[in-house]
Amino acid sequence: SVNVISPLMTTKNGLLKQPTWWPLLLFSKHMRGQTIGVNVQCGEYEGQTKPEWIRGTIETPWLDVSASINDEGIVSLVVVNIHETKSFATKLEGVSGKVDVFTVAGPSIDAVNTEEKEEVGIAESSWDGQGLYEFPQAQELAWHGIETNEFGTDEFLRWCEVVGTEPYLALNFGTGTLDEAMGWLEYCNSTADSHYANLRRQNGREEPYNVKYWALGNECWGPWQVEQMTKEDYAKKAWQWAKALKLLDPNVQLILCGMEGPTSWDAYVTKECINYTMHALGDNSASCLIDMHSIHIYTASPEHLKNATAPRSAERAIEITASLIDLARIENKIPNNIPRQKICFDEWNVWDPVRAPGWLGAEEKYTLSDALAVAVWLNVFIRQAKYIGMATIAQSVNVISPLMTTKNGLLKQPT
Numbered sequence: 001s002v003n004v005i006s007p008l009m010t011t012k013n014g015l016l017k018q019p020t021w022w023p024l025l026l027f028s029k030h031m032r033g034q035t036i037g038v039n040v041q042c043g044e045y046e047g048q049t050k051p052e053w054i055r056g057t058i059e060t061p062w063l064d065v066s067a068s069i070n071d072e073g074i075v076s077l078v079v080v081n082i083h084e085t086k087s088f089a090t091k092l093e094g095v096s097g098k099v100d101v102f103t104v105a106g107p108s109i110d111a112v113n114t115e116e117k118e119e120v121g122i123a124e125s126s127w128d129g130q131g132l133y134e135f136p137q138a139q140e141l142a143w144h145g146i147e148t149n150e151f152g153t154d155e156f157l158r159w160c161e162v163v164g165t166e167p168y169l170a171l172n173f174g175t176g177t178l179d180e181a182m183g184w185l186e187y188c189n190s191t192a193d194s195h196y197a198n199l200r201r202q203n204g205r206e207e208p209y210n211v212k213y214w215a216l217g218n219e220c221w222g223p224w225q226v227e228q229m230t231k232e233d234y235a236k237k238a239w240q241w242a243k244a245l246k247l248l249d250p251n252v253q254l255i256l257c258g259m260e261g262p263t264s265w266d267a268y269v270t271k272e273c274i275n276y277t278m279h280a281l282g283d284n285s286a287s288c289l290i291d292m293h294s295i296h297i298y299t300a301s302p303e304h305l306k307n308a309t310a311p312r313s314a315e316r317a318i319e320i321t322a323s324l325i326d327l328a329r330i331e332n333k334i335p336n337n338i339p340r341q342k343i344c345f346d347e348w349n350v351w352d353p354v355r356a357p358g359w360l361g362a363e364e365k366y367t368l369s370d371a372l373a374v375a376v377w378l379n380v381f382i383r384q385a386k387y388i389g390m391a392t393i394a395q396s397v398n399v400i401s402p403l404m405t406t407k408n409g410l411l412k413q414p415t
Contacts, residue, residue, distance in 0.1 A: 141226055153187065154200075157209045166212065168346070168392065171241070173217025173234070173257070174227040178241055182248055185214070189249045210251075213390070215294065215346070216241055217257040221265050231265045235272035242273070242289035253291040253389075255344045261295045261317030267324055269293075274328040274341055288338050292389045295321055296347035298400075299373060302354045311376045315384060318343055322387040342389025348377060349393055349400050350415065362399045364413075371414040 140147040160167045169188075171181045186196040188211045197208070216238045220229045229237070234257065242254050256273055259265040276288045295317060299310040325341050328334075350370045356363065364370075381391045397403045404411040 142224075153184070154203055154205060157188065157211065167209070168213040168215065168390070169211055170215035170218045173220050173229070173237065174225055178244055181241060182244060185211075185245055185248055185252070189252070212251070213253050213255065214245065215255045215257065215344075218294075219296065220257050221259055231268040234265075235269045238269065239273050239275070239289065243277075246287075246289050250287075254289060255292040255294050255346075256290055258293050258295045258321070258344075260297055261321040261324075266293070266295070266321060270321075270324045270328040271331060274325060274334070275332045276334050276338060288334060288341070290341060291339075292342045292344040293321060293325060294344040294346050296394075297345075298347070298349055298351040299377075300351035300353055307350075307352075307373075311373070311380050314345075314348065314377065315380045318345070318380070318384045318387055343387050344389055345381065345391040347394040348391065350374060351400050362395075363404070364400050365404075366402070366413040366415045368414050374415050 137149065138147050139145075157167055169184070171184070183196045186192075186194060187200050188209045190197040191208055200208070217229075217234070219225060220234050221231070222228060238256060245252060245254060256269055258269065270293055273290050274288065274293070275290075297310065297314045297317060299307045301307050301310070321343050325343075329340070350366065350373050351364060352370075356365065381388055393401070395401050398405055402413050402415040404413060
């Protein structure tokens with residue numbers, strides 16, 4: 001960071017700061033509603049393709065954008081953010097090849113003074129965070145931290161597009177309301193000339209995100225939940241919410257909140273909610289409002305035998321849950337032409353409470369034996385694929401996860 005290929009140069013008289021490019025993983029609320037136009041070119045250098053930095057254009061005065069493309073067609077974006085280092089992502093329209101997304105720390109506001117802003121050609125401006133992009137901070141009751149709301153709906157869904165994954169959103173069944181859930185779905189998926197769809201457009205996204213998978217709450221039975229529910233209360237609420245959500249967007253996949261499969265909760269909510277209606281979607285065609293039922297199981301016992309047999313227990317749980325779904329369809333006389341509901345196994349993994357007890361247990365440190373255990377789990381999902389619509393690790397970073405963040409970068413664990 002000093003003297004060698006660096007923004008900071010030492011002299012006899014002190015420290016010289018020079019303008020430079022700072023690569024970032026691009027994803028910021030600052031970019032909402034803004035348009036980046038980037039011209040990507042390649043130059044010739046001794047007969048080989050050489051990356052060439054090209055100045056981009058952007059209407060936001062406190063950002064400066066450039067891009068390059070290497071001989072493999074990998075595109076890189078570079079942003080200088082004068083006010084603060086943010087991370088955001090964007091798609092390059094009309095650019096072929098793989099997008100190279102990476103993260104490098106950028107400068108703080110203290111590293112750039114007014115004179116240097118003028119040198120790099122960026123107009124001085126100020127922004128207090130109010131207005132269109134205001135996202136108030138809130139206490140996060142589940143993990144006991146502060147939720148800054150800087151990485152929100154648009155940032156997450158655009159990130160999913162960049163990395164090529166399908167988003168799966170969980171509706172707030174605790175402190176949330178049906179009206180809020182409808183607004184969120186409208187914001188993400190609607191093409192109508194309506195309030196939340198227009199708000200999405202105002203935030204810079206004309207086309208809908210078309211989020212397919214929506215969970216009707218998560219572990220609503222848990223005593224740690226705000227507004228913990230009984231199975232009776234949950235089933236009644238889930239059915240009514242499903243009706244409203246399908247009226248707004250009949251193409252979404254709605255996922256019931258289950259437990260571990262062979263429980264009275266799972267039996268009751270599948271019986272009450274895996275039903276069909278002739279009129280809920282505004283026409284006379286028979287339809288079913290629920291598409292999947294979720295279950296959660298971890299290898300998380302202090303006893304070795306239970307951990308060793310956990311994947312087999314999970315396999316039996318899948319088979320029992322599939323039987324509960326079939327029983328609900330029979331008892332509720334669901335016609336065979338309505339597709340059979342699948343199982344959403346959206347929480348599973350190795351989790352050793354002896355090796356890492358208490359809150360530290362959430363930050364698991366895995367070994368090769370854990371990776372072998374995960375292989376056993378994956379074989380279970382393959383064998384039971386006819387029943388499973390989705391199988392996901394719920395926490396992909398830091399918490400019971402193969403990816404851990406450190407002060408020096410990203411750590412990949414065997415799992």
